[in-house]
Every structure is written in structure tokens, then in C-alpha cells.
Amino acid sequence: MTSAAMAISKHHNIRFKLTLLVACSLLAACQQGVKPGGSTTQTIGGLLDRNGQNPDRLMMEKIAPKKIVDIDAETQRVEAAALSHYESVLSMESAPGVRAEAMRRSADLRIEAAGQGLDINMDEVALAAGLYQNLLAEFPDYPNNDHVVYQLARAYDLSGRSELAIDTLRGLANDYPMSSRANDALFRSAEMLYLRKRYDEASAQYKKLVSQNSTMPYWQMAQYKYAWSQYQLNHTDEAIAAFTAILTQLKMRSEVNSIGQLVALVAPTQAELVRDSLRGLTLALAAKPEGHSINSYFAALPGNQFYPLVYNSLGDLLLRKKRYTDAASVFDAFASAYPQHELAISHSEKAIAAYKQGGFTALMVAAQEAYVDRYAVDLLAQDGADIAAAKLALLHGYMNDVLDYRHAEAQQTPKVDSELRHSRFIAVAARYRTMLTMFPSDSAFAKTNMRYADALYDGGELNAAAEQYARVAYDLASPDKPADAALASVKAYREFLDAAPNAERDAAQKAVIAASARLASTFPQHPERSRILLASAEDLYRLNRYDDAIAICVPLLADGQWPELSLQRKALSVTADAYFAQENFTQAEIYYSQLMPMLVADSELRKTAADRLAVSVYRRAETARTSGNSTLAAKLFLRAAELSPNAELRANASFDAAGQFYVIENWLKTASVLQAFQREFPGHAMAAESDKLLADTFQKSSQPALAAAVYSRIAQHHDTDIETRRQASVMAAKLYDQAGQRAQARTAIESYVAQFPEPLLEAQQFRQRLANMAPVYSAAHLRWLREIVAADKRAATPLPASQLLAADASLQLAMLDVRNANKVELRLPITSSLPRRQRAMETAIDSLARAASYGFADITTVAGHELGDLFRHFAHALMKSEKPKGLSGDVLEEYALLLEEQAYPFEEKAITAFEANVARVKDGVWTAGMRKSLVALAELAPAKYGKQPQLENSYDSLN
Structure with a gap:
């Protein structure tokens, strides 16, 4: 408020207070004419009517304007004089009507004075409140009690007793529904409740106002605050309905697409209310549990014209809240519900941008795909227009994004999920084909065509992929790395050959040959030339055309010009394998021997090569053995054992080498090889046979103790037949005896007796031997004598020799x-x-x-x-x-x-x-x-x- 306005306000207050003073004088005069003890019964209302003091029809004489120099001082003086006068009236025995009016006016002046400055005079407020309370108590029929109650509420509010103020205002509205202050009380109590976040109670107060006639002064504001109360209570449906009612009242005759258009429909004083109502509506829609699905909302409001504005406002709000997927859904909902609307395409773009801003790549790509499917045809039809050029560029970018994502998605699909992987690559290939059709003049056409071929290739469409690779390599201008495309074409044809059914193999083979020849002639310096030739050699090898494979590889090996060592390894490998397949083991050994040093240790290729090298040497050894050259055979068998990574072949070769040394009576080498065989292959199937051969070797080389130890081991081979084991046990005992090793001999005989109770006579003889080996009448001597007697008794069929031994033992x-x-x-x-x-x-x-x-x-x-x-x-x-x-x-x-x-x-x-x-x-x-x-x-x-x-x-x- 300006200083001039404040001066005018104070001037009016002074005039009002001077008028009050005159009125009080009249009240005093009237008081002199009323007798307290009179017989006539008077009411406050009658008294006021008679004395012209009814506030609604107060009649005063005009007072000549008085020029006041110091308004503030004059005001204070007038107020003090008025209060002094009212206090004097109240101190006298005045008429009821005069007293009531004096109480009210005194309290009003105190409230007015207390609320003038920044600091409230609480004492004055308390006095005023007391006067109002006394007035209501003394004069319940006071006709202006609604004013008194209203002022009492104001006194409570000024003194900080807000709850009493709220209750008093609500009481005024309930007790004086016809009062001109009833709606004011309703609205003010609602406002106080709203400020204290008691939204449920505030909402009830606002609703009472909204239910009245819309011409009521507070009606529009109450409707607005009722909507916000419902929003604060999370009553989203009620809030949406209330905000919608505010906007619907604007009677829009045409579509509103912007805030400016909406505000233009109302007076400037209502602009903020309308703008805020739109904000409330969008907030309420955003707060709905089902998440901002507004298509159903507008479906229930046929003919309303502000839907584009709400869609846009809601989407923008959700974006500000970083609810990117919800915002995108709103924009997309508009485009889906109103596909012919001029804003549909821009809303689709906003949805895509929202997904991108939120980092939801998969959803963004899905939206871009929908955009392409929905608008591409129309955009291409508009080619030439300025706006179409920008949209086409955007469309091109979207398609690139979709292709990048879908191609990567297909590549990342696990190979075990073959059906899904195949379908994804085929779908990506179809989109590449569409891209090439839509943008034939694209500067990246060749690159796109290459990626199209890649998608076909990964999707298993090998022939089609090979054709597209060839197109990139030989037909398109300025392709990126055409030699690579040419190589890819050969590779695709070759893979098709590998998988082609029998009926198509000849044609597929010709295609591979033709593609390889075209690459070689078009790109003579191609770094993969040797590799391609070797691949052809491998094809021939797989077709069992070993001579043709050798014919390719041997010249390459002789030339020795290799771009990389791996190709030389492959040439050696194919050559060696071809000779091996032909059973030309001498040549196979030569090439495998050259190949082995070039292979990585512990690699599968090295293991295979080493195995085949060993097999080649082993087969040569077999040939030498068959021809009777045991010395050479033994040497080759030993070499095969040293070379082979295969345990079974090493075992066989070692055993066979020992056998050949045995044939040439090289006992020392025979024993050495057999012992090494047993150390390396302790559980081998030929372990028992090796023991027999080793024992015989030791016997023949006059080493009875060593032979006995081996025979003892043979006797323990449970997978050997029992007779062999028994004979071995006998031999062990005899050889230990022969070697003079009595303790070992005794152990061997005891082992025999424990394992082989049959045949009886031989077991009895060994028991007799054990008895004889023990000192006479020692525990061992007596034990074995008793064992002889007991064994004879157990025999099912008595033997004279056994009985003689038993008789002698018994004696x-x-x-x-x-x-x-x-x-x-x-x-x-x-x-x-x-x-x-x-x-x-x-x-x-x-x-x-x-x-x-x-x-x-x-x-x-x-x-x-x-x-x-x-x-x-x-x-x-x-x-x-x-x-x-x-x-x-x-x-x-x-x-x-x-x-x-x-x-x-x-x-x-x-x-x-x-x-x-x-x-x-x-x-x-x-x-x-x-x-x-x-x-x-x-x-x-x-x-x-x-x-x-x-x-x-x-x-x-x-x-």
C-alpha cells in the first residue's frame, strides 16, 4: 500500500471514529430518558430500532470535513476519546441496548487498535475478547451477534489461539447460516485449516462453499482450494474431477494447445488460478496409482478442448520429476489416441527423447521402431519439403539407432537359443533391406549393405549373404574395404558348402571355387591368398582327394613365402594328414616332425600331431617287426613311446619294444623297458603279462632273487587266473630258496599256503618245508606240524602222501x-x-x-x-x-x-x-x-x- 493510500485509510478511520463518538453521545442522551425500573419490557433489538442505532440502518448527520495535520496523532486521540467514552458508558447503569452497543464498539476499537502495528498488543486483544464474551453471555439476543462472534474469532486469532479461532468461525457458520458473514467464516476457517495441513477438515469447509451458488464471492476460490485439498489428501480422482471442473468452466470453443491460449480465456486476475489449476490437474494425474494413463480420462470427457495442453503439461511434469518412462508413455499415449493430430509426430519424438534422456535404450529403440512403422511412408511421400528434409534426417537417425541396437541384440543372443537368434538376425536383415530401399543415395550405403550381408550371414542365409558380400566387393562404388567383402563372400559360400544337402553340394562347390577365383584375380595382392588356397586344400582333404590336397600344399611349402607362420603350420598339417590318411607313414613322419616344433605346447593341434607322429612311427615299427628286423622294430617302438601323448599307445609301444628286446636276448634292455613300463602304467591291462616277461627275463639273466620278487607280485594279481598265480607263488618260493634268501622264501611259502590250499599235496609239502625251516619244537615248528595234521583231516579225498606227512607230523x-x-x-x-x-x-x-x-x-x-x-x-x-x-x-x-x-x-x-x-x-x-x-x-x-x-x-x- 502506498503512503497516500495509507493516509486516506487513516482519514476514513478518523471519520468513522468521530461518528462513533457522536453516536455515543446520542446513546447517553437516550439513557437519561429510560428508567431502569419502568414497567415497559424492552429488548435490545427494540431499543436499537427506537434510537436509530441499528447498524444496518444507522443514520447520522453529515459532519463538515476537518483538515487534520497529523493523521496518526489525531487517530490515536480520537480512539482514546472513544474508548474513554465507551468505558464511561459501561461504568454507568446504561440501558441494555446502549450497554451492548458500547461493549461491542469498545471491543471493536481495541481489536482495531491492537492489529494496527507489527507488534500486537495482547492485553488489548484480551480485553476485547473478554468484552465479546461478556456481550454474548449478557445479551444472547443481540441482533448483531454474528458480528460479535466473527470479531471474537479475530481476537482469538490475534492472540495466537488458532484452534479457538477456527472453532469460533465454524460455529458462526453453523449458528448463523443466514448471516452475511457465514460464508466468510466458512472460507476463513477452511483457509486456517488448510494452512495447518488439516486438509480433510479444510476440504469439508470448502465443499460447503462449492455446493452453493457459483455467484457467491468465495465460490471460485473455494472450488480451487477444494481441489488442492483433495490432492493433498491423495484423493487423486476427486482432485482430478475438481481441477477438471475449473478448466471446463472456461467454455473453450476451440482446441487449446498452450498455456498462453488457456490464460487468454480468463481475466488477468484469474490467470494465475487457471494456470495453477492446470498444474494441479497434471500433478493429480501423475499421482494416480495406475500411472498417468490419461487416455481413459479424456475418453470420459467428450468434446473437451484442452486435451493437447494436458498431455503436454503432464509429460513435461513427469520429465521434470525424472519419471522418464512415465513421461514417454504420456507422449506416446497422445500419439496413439490421436494419430491424425498435427502434434502426434512431435509427441512420438518427445517419447523417444524421454526414453533417451532416462537411459532406457531398449524402450527408446522400441519407440523408434514404432515411429518408423507409423510415419516413414508419409515422410517419404513429402520428400522435397523443408520440414520433410529434417524429419527424414531424424527418421534416418532413428533407423540407424534401431539397426545398431537390434543387430547387437541379435549378436548377443546365446547360440544355444538358435531359433531366437536366427529370427532376430532375419528381422535385422529385413530392416537393413528397408533402409537400403528408403535411402538409396545414402553416403553410407555400401557400409549398410555390408551390415545387411552380415545379418544375413549370422542368420544362416549363407547364399544370400555371399551374394550381398560380392555386391559390396565388386558392384558398389567406393565400398569400404572391398577385399574384406570379397573374402566374406568366399567364406559364406564355403560355409554353405559345408552345410549343403547332397543334392546341392556340386553347385555349392562350384560357387566356392568361382568366388575364390574371383577374389584371386581381382585382388592379386590379397593377404589371404595363401589362406584361401589352403582352405581349398582342406576341402579336397575332406573329400578324400589326398593327392590333390598334397599337390596344392607341397608347392606352397617349397615356395616358403608365408605372410604368417600359422599358414605354414596349416600347410604342413594338411600335407602330413594327407600322407597319414594314405598310410604313407614314412612321409607322414617327415611332415609331422617338421610341424611339431611350430605348434604351441599343450595345444589340441600339437596333441593331435604328436599322436599321429607317434602312430606313424609305431606303424613303421610294426612293419619292421613283421619283416623280422627286431632290432629296428625295438628302436622304433621305443621312439613311438617317447613321442606319443596318448597313454595307451605309449603303453603298447613300450611293451612291444620290450618284446623285441627279449627276442634278440638283450636281457638288460628288456628288463629296463619293462620296469619303466610298470612304473608309468601300474594298472595297465598288460601289467600281468609284463610281470611274466620280466620274471622270465630275470631268470634267464641269472637273477633269481629279482625273478622271485616279480613272481611274488604275479601271485598277487587278482585279475590273473588262479593257476598262473599258484605257479608264480611256487616259483617265488623256489627262487628265493635258490638265492639263499630264507626269510623271503619263508614269506613266499607262507603266502602260497594261505592263498592255495589246493592241490593238497603241494600245500602239505610247503607246510612241511615251513616246519623244517623252524627250530625244532619252536612255536612255528609245532604250528606247521599241527597245520599238516589239520589240513589232512579237512581233505575231502585222503591222499596217501598227505597222510604220510600228517602221520610223520603227528609222530x-x-x-x-x-x-x-x-x-x-x-x-x-x-x-x-x-x-x-x-x-x-x-x-x-x-x-x-x-x-x-x-x-x-x-x-x-x-x-x-x-x-x-x-x-x-x-x-x-x-x-x-x-x-x-x-x-x-x-x-x-x-x-x-x-x-x-x-x-x-x-x-x-x-x-x-x-x-x-x-x-x-x-x-x-x-x-x-x-x-x-x-x-x-x-x-x-x-x-x-x-x-x-x-x-x-x-x-x-x-x-
Whole structure:
């Protein structure tokens, strides 16, 4: 507000306040004529009517204008005088109407004064609020109470009690609906609620105003604020409807495409409201959960004319919010819904730009594809117009973007997904074809044609690709790298040849040859010439035309002019492979030997070449062996083993070399090669055979211990037949014996017995050998004797030889029992030692009986003699037994006679046993045991058997 305007305002305030002073004087005069105790009942309204104080029809005399020098000072003076007057009125017993009016006017002046400056006088506001409250309480029928309530709300607001101010204003609207201040109260309370973000309550207040007649002063602003309240509450549909209603009221008769056109439809004072309503509509549309789909929105508003502006505004808003895909969708929605609209193409371009700005390349390309499909034909038809030239350039750029992306997408498609990959390349090829058709004068035509050929090639259209490559190489002017295109043409034809069905192979072969020849003649310095020739040689090799392949490669090798080493390697490889296929192993070996140093270590090509080189040498060795040249064969077999990366061939070659050394009796080399073979191939199928050959080699070279060790190993080969293993075990034992290695021999024999219980006799003999190797009566000696006896008992079919061994073992065990019995001395107390001797004798007698039970004369007669000798020893032991202490003289002699009497029966038993043993002579038997018994009889009964020499000579004659 200007200073002049402020002065005028103050002047009017002074006039108003002077008028109030005059009115107060009249009130005082009226008060003098009213008697408080009068009988007439008066109301505030009647009193006001009678005294002309009704605010709606206040009548005053005109006061002559007074020139005021200091307006501010005069104002303060007038206000102070008025307040002083009203206070004096209130202090007196005034008429009700006068008092009520004085209270209201006093409060109004205080509120007016309190709100004049920047700093609010809270004391004055509080006094004013108190006056308003008292007025309402004292005069509930005061006709101007709506004003009082309104001013009370203002007092609450000035004092910072906003909630009371809001409630008071809402109460005014509810309690005084017909008041001229009702709508003002509604709007102000709504505004206060909105400022405090209590949008739900504010919306309800605004809605009450909007529901009234549109001519109401606050109606348009309330409608605008109601729409924003709904937006703030996220009631997007209600907000959209409210904002739309504001814009629809503009009654647009033609299409509005810009903000300027929209604002031109309203008065300048409403321009901002309309502009902001458009902004609110776009914000609400952007906030919808389904995401700005406005085609359905406008479908429900037929005939409205501001749709281009909303589409554009919404798209721009979404762009500013960096919601690029949403913005693009809005622009694209317009182009889709209104394809004939003049803005459709520009909106499609905006959609593409939005995708690009957001970095959504895939979506941008899809939009560019749609653009090309939708507008290309029309744009080409407009060629020549200025605008068409720019659009054609844009179209060209879009098509390039699409081709770049789709071609890369096809290239990145996994080869395992062959169908998708094929379809993508074919689709890209079709777009290249369209590009070439649309822009035949393009400066990059040849490059595009080359990429077209690439797409055909990657899509599997090899013949078509080869033709397009040839077109680039030979037909187009100024192509980029025509030699490369020529080479690609050959490559495409060649690949078609590889995949061509039989019916088309001849034609495909001719195409390859023709393309190769054309390249060679057109580009004689082509760096790939050698490579192309070698590729032809490889083709011939695959066709089994080995002589033709060799005819190409050998001159190239002789020339030695190679642009790169890999071509020389390939020539050597094809040549060597061709000779190898012809089984010309001598030539194959020559070329493979030249090739090997040129190959990368551990490469697959080197492994293959090394394998074939080794095979070539191996085949030569076989030829030498067949011809009887074992020395050469052995040498070649060894070389093949050294060369081959193939373990199986190395094994075979090594074994075969050993065999040839064996043939020429080179025992040292044979053993060396076989041992190396066994170290390298421990689990090989020929391991057992190599052991046999190695063992035989050691035997022949007089190395029994080494041979025995190998035979022991053969005996453990579980995949070798059992008889071979058994014989090997036998040989191991014998050879260890022969070598004087008793411990190893014992181990070998024990291994044999454990593995081969059959045949029985051989196992028994080895057990007997083990028993003999152990010290007599040692644990090992006794163990093997018992094993001999037990094994014979287990035999299903008894063998005489085995039984003889078992009988002899049984006798040896019995002799131990006899020995143990004879060792038991008869000591005092005799009652203790004698039973032990008797038990030991019983054990010995049983053992001798078992040995004799086998029925072999030699064994039986020895057992018989030992039985008699057992009794004789017992009788002797009785005679020599320990005498009780204290015996002497006759007693001692008598004790000796008693022992003699006890021993005599056992001597008789011994004689009986010896005689029974000697009596076998009647059966024509005479053995060492019988001879010993006869000697014993001569000692025990000399009278009868004293002529021993004559008897022995007589019995010996029986043998």
C-alpha cells in the first residue's frame, strides 16, 4: 500500500471514529430518558430500532470535513476519546441496548487498535475478547451477534489461539447460516485449516462453499482450494474431477494447445488460478496409482478442448520429476489416441527423447521402431519439403539407432537359443533391406549393405549373404574395404558348402571355387591368398582327394613365402594328414616332425600331431617287426613311446619294444623297458603279462632273487587266473630258496599256503618245508606240524602222501608229548608229582596212538617203540624217585624193595610193547623203530634177547 493510500485509510478511520463518538453521545442522551425500573419490557433489538442505532440502518448527520495535520496523532486521540467514552458508558447503569452497543464498539476499537502495528498488543486483544464474551453471555439476543462472534474469532486469532479461532468461525457458520458473514467464516476457517495441513477438515469447509451458488464471492476460490485439498489428501480422482471442473468452466470453443491460449480465456486476475489449476490437474494425474494413463480420462470427457495442453503439461511434469518412462508413455499415449493430430509426430519424438534422456535404450529403440512403422511412408511421400528434409534426417537417425541396437541384440543372443537368434538376425536383415530401399543415395550405403550381408550371414542365409558380400566387393562404388567383402563372400559360400544337402553340394562347390577365383584375380595382392588356397586344400582333404590336397600344399611349402607362420603350420598339417590318411607313414613322419616344433605346447593341434607322429612311427615299427628286423622294430617302438601323448599307445609301444628286446636276448634292455613300463602304467591291462616277461627275463639273466620278487607280485594279481598265480607263488618260493634268501622264501611259502590250499599235496609239502625251516619244537615248528595234521583231516579225498606227512607230523608232536612226560620227575611228596607224571604219560600215549593210527609201518613202529620206552622210563623214574628223609638201614632197604616191586610191572609193560613192535617182523616188516625195540629188549631181557647182532642181521635180511 502506498503512503497516500495509507493516509486516506487513516482519514476514513478518523471519520468513522468521530461518528462513533457522536453516536455515543446520542446513546447517553437516550439513557437519561429510560428508567431502569419502568414497567415497559424492552429488548435490545427494540431499543436499537427506537434510537436509530441499528447498524444496518444507522443514520447520522453529515459532519463538515476537518483538515487534520497529523493523521496518526489525531487517530490515536480520537480512539482514546472513544474508548474513554465507551468505558464511561459501561461504568454507568446504561440501558441494555446502549450497554451492548458500547461493549461491542469498545471491543471493536481495541481489536482495531491492537492489529494496527507489527507488534500486537495482547492485553488489548484480551480485553476485547473478554468484552465479546461478556456481550454474548449478557445479551444472547443481540441482533448483531454474528458480528460479535466473527470479531471474537479475530481476537482469538490475534492472540495466537488458532484452534479457538477456527472453532469460533465454524460455529458462526453453523449458528448463523443466514448471516452475511457465514460464508466468510466458512472460507476463513477452511483457509486456517488448510494452512495447518488439516486438509480433510479444510476440504469439508470448502465443499460447503462449492455446493452453493457459483455467484457467491468465495465460490471460485473455494472450488480451487477444494481441489488442492483433495490432492493433498491423495484423493487423486476427486482432485482430478475438481481441477477438471475449473478448466471446463472456461467454455473453450476451440482446441487449446498452450498455456498462453488457456490464460487468454480468463481475466488477468484469474490467470494465475487457471494456470495453477492446470498444474494441479497434471500433478493429480501423475499421482494416480495406475500411472498417468490419461487416455481413459479424456475418453470420459467428450468434446473437451484442452486435451493437447494436458498431455503436454503432464509429460513435461513427469520429465521434470525424472519419471522418464512415465513421461514417454504420456507422449506416446497422445500419439496413439490421436494419430491424425498435427502434434502426434512431435509427441512420438518427445517419447523417444524421454526414453533417451532416462537411459532406457531398449524402450527408446522400441519407440523408434514404432515411429518408423507409423510415419516413414508419409515422410517419404513429402520428400522435397523443408520440414520433410529434417524429419527424414531424424527418421534416418532413428533407423540407424534401431539397426545398431537390434543387430547387437541379435549378436548377443546365446547360440544355444538358435531359433531366437536366427529370427532376430532375419528381422535385422529385413530392416537393413528397408533402409537400403528408403535411402538409396545414402553416403553410407555400401557400409549398410555390408551390415545387411552380415545379418544375413549370422542368420544362416549363407547364399544370400555371399551374394550381398560380392555386391559390396565388386558392384558398389567406393565400398569400404572391398577385399574384406570379397573374402566374406568366399567364406559364406564355403560355409554353405559345408552345410549343403547332397543334392546341392556340386553347385555349392562350384560357387566356392568361382568366388575364390574371383577374389584371386581381382585382388592379386590379397593377404589371404595363401589362406584361401589352403582352405581349398582342406576341402579336397575332406573329400578324400589326398593327392590333390598334397599337390596344392607341397608347392606352397617349397615356395616358403608365408605372410604368417600359422599358414605354414596349416600347410604342413594338411600335407602330413594327407600322407597319414594314405598310410604313407614314412612321409607322414617327415611332415609331422617338421610341424611339431611350430605348434604351441599343450595345444589340441600339437596333441593331435604328436599322436599321429607317434602312430606313424609305431606303424613303421610294426612293419619292421613283421619283416623280422627286431632290432629296428625295438628302436622304433621305443621312439613311438617317447613321442606319443596318448597313454595307451605309449603303453603298447613300450611293451612291444620290450618284446623285441627279449627276442634278440638283450636281457638288460628288456628288463629296463619293462620296469619303466610298470612304473608309468601300474594298472595297465598288460601289467600281468609284463610281470611274466620280466620274471622270465630275470631268470634267464641269472637273477633269481629279482625273478622271485616279480613272481611274488604275479601271485598277487587278482585279475590273473588262479593257476598262473599258484605257479608264480611256487616259483617265488623256489627262487628265493635258490638265492639263499630264507626269510623271503619263508614269506613266499607262507603266502602260497594261505592263498592255495589246493592241490593238497603241494600245500602239505610247503607246510612241511615251513616246519623244517623252524627250530625244532619252536612255536612255528609245532604250528606247521599241527597245520599238516589239520589240513589232512579237512581233505575231502585222503591222499596217501598227505597222510604220510600228517602221520610223520603227528609222530613229531607225540614225541614232544613223550619228552614232556619223561621230564616230569617223581619228587616228594610223591602224591603230588606222580599224578602229573601219569597225566603227561596218558597224553603221550594218546599222541603215539594217533600217530600209529595212520598205518604207516615206519611211523607205527617208531610210535610202538616210543610207547615201550615211555614205560621203561617211568619204571626207571620210580626206582630213582626221591627217598623220604630219615630212612636208613633196613627201612631204607625195604623202601627200595617196595619201589622195585612198583616199577617191575612197568618194565613188563615196556617189554610187552617192545615185543609187540618186534613181532611185526612176521608181517614182513623191519624198520628202525623195530630195531630200536630189539635193542631195548636185549637190555631188559638179555637172557632171551642177548644175541642182538645175530637177530638184527637176520631181520635186516628181510629188507
